[in-house]
Amino acid sequence: MSTTNVTQRDEPLDRSVDDRSVDKERRATxxxxxxxxxxxxxxxxxxxxxxxxxSERARAAGAPVEVDIAGIAPxxxxxxxxxxxxxxxLNRTPQMLESIRRADKEVADPKSLRTAYPTPAxxxxxxxxxxxxxxxxxxxxxxxxxxxxxxxASGTNAMLGSNAGFLCPCHGSVxxxxxxxxxxxxxPDNLEIPPHKYLSDTLVLVGDDSKA
Amino acid sequence: MAxxxxxxxxxxxxxxxxxxxxxxxxxxxMSEYYAPKNFNFWYIFGGLAIVVLVIQILSGIFLxxxxxxxxxxxxxxxxxxxxxxxxxxxxxxxxxxxxxFFFIVVYMHMFRALLYGSYxxxxxxxxxxxxxxxxxxxxxxxxxxxxxxxxxxxxxxxxIVNLFGAIPxxxxxxxxxxRGDYVVGDATLNRFFAFHVIAIPLVLLGLxxxxxxxxxxxxxxxxxxxxxxxxxxxxxxxxxxxxxxPYYTVHDLYWLSIFLLAFFAVLFFWPEMGGYFLEWNNxxxxxxxxxxxxxxxxxxxxxxxxxxxxxTEQFMLVLAIAVIGMSALLVLTTSxxxxxxxxxxLSVLLVVLMLVPGVKLDPKFWGVxxxxxxxxxxxxxxxxxxxxxxxxxxxxxxxxxxxIAWVVAFLILGYLGTQPPSPSKIIVAQVLxxxxxxxxxxxxWWSRMGAFKPVPDRITFVPH
Numbered sequence: 111m112s113t114t115n116v117t118q119r120d121e122p123l124d125r126s127v128d129d130r131s132v133d134k135e136r137r138a139t140x141x142x143x144x145x146x147x148x149x150x151x152x153x154x155x156x157x158x159x160x161x162x163x164x165s166e167r168a169r170a171a172g173a174p175v176e177v178d179i180a181g182i183a184p185x186x187x188x189x190x191x192x193x194x195x196x197x198x199x200l201n202r203t204p205q206m207l208e209s210i211r212r213a214d215k216e217v218a219d220p221k222s223l224r225t226a227y228p229t230p231a232x233x234x235x236x237x238x239x240x241x242x243x244x245x246x247x248x249x250x251x252x253x254x255x256x257x258x259x260x261x262x263a264s265g266t267n268a269m270l271g272s273n274a275g276f277l278c279p280c281h282g283s284v285x286x287x288x289x290x291x292x293x294x295x296x297x298p299d300n301l302e303i304p305p306h307k308y309l310s311d312t313l314v315l316v317g318d319d320s321k322a
Numbered sequence: 323m324a325x326x327x328x329x330x331x332x333x334x335x336x337x338x339x340x341x342x343x344x345x346x347x348x349x350x351x352m353s354e355y356y357a358p359k360n361f362n363f364w365y366i367f368g369g370l371a372i373v374v375l376v377i378q379i380l381s382g383i384f385l386x387x388x389x390x391x392x393x394x395x396x397x398x399x400x401x402x403x404x405x406x407x408x409x410x411x412x413x414x415x416x417x418x419x420x421x422x423f424f425f426i427v428v429y430m431h432m433f434r435a436l437l438y439g440s441y442x443x444x445x446x447x448x449x450x451x452x453x454x455x456x457x458x459x460x461x462x463x464x465x466x467x468x469x470x471x472x473x474x475x476x477x478x479x480x481x482i483v484n485l486f487g488a489i490p491x492x493x494x495x496x497x498x499x500x501r502g503d504y505v506v507g508d509a510t511l512n513r514f515f516a517f518h519v520i521a522i523p524l525v526l527l528g529l530x531x532x533x534x535x536x537x538x539x540x541x542x543x544x545x546x547x548x549x550x551x552x553x554x555x556x557x558x559x560x561x562x563x564x565x566x567x568p569y570y571t572v573h574d575l576y577w578l579s580i581f582l583l584a585f586f587a588v589l590f591f592w593p594e595m596g597g598y599f600l601e602w603n604n605x606x607x608x609x610x611x612x613x614x615x616x617x618x619x620x621x622x623x624x625x626x627x628x629x630x631x632x633x634t635e636q637f638m639l640v641l642a643i644a645v646i647g648m649s650a651l652l653v654l655t656t657s658x659x660x661x662x663x664x665x666x667x668l669s670v671l672l673v674v675l676m677l678v679p680g681v682k683l684d685p686k687f688w689g690v691x692x693x694x695x696x697x698x699x700x701x702x703x704x705x706x707x708x709x710x711x712x713x714x715x716x717x718x719x720x721x722x723x724x725x726i727a728w729v730v731a732f733l734i735l736g737y738l739g740t741q742p743p744s745p746s747k748i749i750v751a752q753v754l755x756x757x758x759x760x761x762x763x764x765x766x767w768w769s770r771m772g773a774f775k776p777v778p779d780r781i782t783f784v785p786h
Contacts, residue, residue, distance in 0.1 A: 162499050162500070162502060162513070163498070163499060163502070164498060164501075164502055164503050164504065164509070165502070165503075165509065168502070168503045168504065168507075168509060172504065189611055189612075191610070191611055193504055193505065194503070194504060194505035194507060194610055195505055195610065195611075196610070196611040196612070249611075253484075253686055254480070254481040254484040254485060254487075254488075254686070255480045255481060255483075255484040255487075256477055256480065256481060256613040256617065257611065257612060257613040258613070259613070259615055268744065269743070269744070269745075278613075279613055279614065279615050279616055279617055279742065280477070280481055280613065280617050281630075281631050281743060282631075282742075282743030282744075282748070293635070294634055294635040294636055295634070295635070296631070296633075296634060296685065296686060296689065297686070298684040298685070298686055
């Protein structure tokens, strides 16, 4: 031993005390104090843990956005921001709609029946849109949340091959021009169709589809 | 209280009389810590890891003096450090280069343990603490990578946080809880900053202390994998040991100077390292509306990232067959019928969740599981390796080449993870993923096979 014990006890500590010599009342007090203190610690942890959840300000943000679609030429896509995420508005040409029909057999969920990102009833159709030519979709891949690039015409992208559509750069999921994911892709679901409605022929409201 | 007379004189004596622990601890961990005298090149990386940790803490403290953890200011504040703060570019490059060198050093340190069986009994806890350190280091690197708020920062964080979203039932809520918002945003940046500069570093430091205490309690392993404590002199000192200080402190200082030469060469001449240490896309401010056309994590995460990407719908059948094969092997080699039943039931459950339509979980979830398992499997090393000899020196030569093959697979997976996905690359990644896991899963069997060489009683050492 390199350290010396400098404290001296008058009597050696008796380690053979049996239960009868234990002050039961004091033991009980210690146990109660520990229990109450433990409960207090747990209670104090609650605000710390809940502070991780989105703040009231973050919850309040996310109002619907109005998008003017008048200037989108056929074949052109406009990206707008809703709840911090890109929302695509793609004006599809007849050839683009034709490519969607051709992709029916190659996509994983052609009728948009999966419920992870439920497709609104008014978009649960071949083109996944209210108006056949106008696609309104959240441009976030359902795999791990990257924003796919595109639209690519058929034969212009290796991953898409002869199909037209979008490619997610992160893990290579490809989607057709209706945002439907092709089979055997990392992404399990079709692109999300946000709640939306047409306020007029040239104005779409993204984030709200209430009838009133 | 009796006066405690020190054996030392002067200032040291004055301190020693008032705090004898200082000298007794110095002796225990430095001047009277006996390390095997046959340490080779592979034994420098533990000490280097401590040096890099100090570099990271020091440069990090100075970066926080100018950095602003605010989504609207963060990117500009990093550019401000690089352009306007005197010496700022040096401090920042030191921190970013240090991050990559930390992983280089830690990977070498881990390879040493695999080579010489440093994780084996009685050093299992040292290894487990080391694995925890590795996990914390990955967390530290991940949180830190968001802070410059570039495109890679943003989309990298988006992908990793969404990994947690793949967990069934609780996933989406958990991802929301981690982000603190519906998208990666200011709240996310602020909390990642807190984790990066204080929470994780505190845990890291505590684990480093525990790792070293556990090491010094058990004593260091060595390239021969023999216990030097088995042969001691009359004073109880290992015959094959030499005091860590001054022998290994001087030895490590020599290698440290070479290490610093490499470190500063990179810092001054190749701080971006061709886009591997600092990725090009991270010089573009974060844009939540556009993902860069090619995104990849920093190089030290890419092997695991490749494994994540390898799990596709077609691959699920292969994985299910691997699970069935593994459980069949376990059932055939286990005598306890309860354990056999449990293994069989678990594998049936796994296969059902992997394949049966209606109840199967997405490949996305299994990709996350595979990625998690590829890191977590390291924890099991002390129990997977059943070879009679600890060190590769006395194991069959093909064991060594198998380890090298695994390292090569790890490196190729790492390379593939930096590349954009393509069908052929995914197939290569899938084959290598299977090999990566087979190396560990079959280790209890292959590590016992082959002709072992006799392990010497004492270390092999030629005085020089």
